[in-house]
Amino acid sequence: MYRYLPGEERGFTLWFTGLSGAGKTTISEIVERELRERGRKVEVLDGDIVRTNLSKGLGFSREDRNVNVLRIGFVANLLTRNGVAVIVSAISPYKEARDQVRRRIIDFVEVFVDAPLEVCAERDVKGLYKKAFNGEIEQFTGVSDPYEPPAAPELHLRTDQESPQESARKVIEKLEFLGYLKTPAEIEEDSLR
Numbered sequence: 256m257y258r259y260l261p262g263e264e265r266g267f268t269l270w271f272t273g274l275s276g277a278g279k280t281t282i283s284e285i286v287e288r289e290l291r292e293r294g295r296k297v298e299v300l301d302g303d304i305v306r307t308n309l310s311k312g313l314g315f316s317r318e319d320r321n322v323n324v325l326r327i328g329f330v331a332n333l334l335t336r337n338g339v340a341v342i343v344s345a346i347s348p349y350k351e352a353r354d355q356v357r358r359r360i361i362d363f364v365e366v367f368v369d370a371p372l373e374v375c376a377e378r379d380v381k382g383l384y385k386k387a388f389n390g391e392i393e394q395f396t397g398v399s400d401p402y403e404p405p406a407a408p409e410l411h412l413r414t415d416q417e418s419p420q421e422s423a424r425k426v427i428e429k430l431e432f433l434g435y436l437k438t439p440a441e442i443e444e445d446s447l448r
Contacts, residue, residue: 264295266335267435268328268360269426270343272353272405273368274397275383276375278414278422279344282368285423287342293436295340300327302345315394321352328356335362340435348396350403364433366426367408370415372397409433 269286271279280301290297305327306313313319324347331341347353357363375397376384387395394400410429412422430436437445 264338265362265435266338266340267362267364267430267433268331268335268341268343268356269364269366269430270331270345270347270353270356271366271368272345272347272408274370274372274375274402275346276378277368277370278378278412278419279346279368281419282366282412282414282422282426283342283344285419286426289423289427290340290342290436293442295436296338297340297342298334299342299344300331302327302343302347305330305345315400317349320347321349324349324352324356328352328359331356332360335360346396346402348400348402350405353405362435364410364429364435365405365408366410366412366429367405368412368414368422369404370413374415 269283271283273279283299283301287297287299302323306323309326309330313323324345327343327345327347331343334341353365357365370378376388379385383392383395384398386392387398392399396402410425412425414422427436431438
């Protein structure tokens with residue numbers, strides 16, 4: 256296990272999971288900006304980008320989706336233990352794979368980005384839900400393939416009831432509460448020393 260030196264910032268993995276269109280990427284972009292403004296080293300592992308570069312050739316079977324999640328988790332763990340704030344934005348539909356990643360990454364914060372299927376479909380600018388509802392896309396999470404919500408995430412955001420900024424603020428507050436980020440009061444206190 257990695258031991259942090261006094262004053263060294265702890266890395267962590269912030270894992271956003273939820274249906275396509277729930278708001279994972281939007282919220283993660285706001286959180287990323289805030290972390291960078293606070294001087295943190297940040298890496299973002301977006302599910303679509305990782306699938307194109309790290310998991311090219313994988314399909315959408317349960318096994319392939321789990322392999323994709325485990326690959327993302329492997330990279331996130333390497334970065335986390337080297338003091339990086341890692342933001343993962345990936346549907347990661349199956350509890351089993353998410354739990355496996357959680358067991359491997361000590362500093363793991365799971366955020367369930369939750370919105371009803373109808374709301375996600377309304378937000379879908381690519382028209383993927385419409386195609387899935389019409390049977391044109393097979394194995395589409397939430398329509399023809401299951402999404403298994405986390406049983407006990409560190410944070411549960413309901414994005415149909417709050418703005419992306421409100422959701423992002425809750426994430427930052429949770430990271431402060433868990434000790435991964437200094438609170439504004441702690442930052443001010445440090446500046447007076």
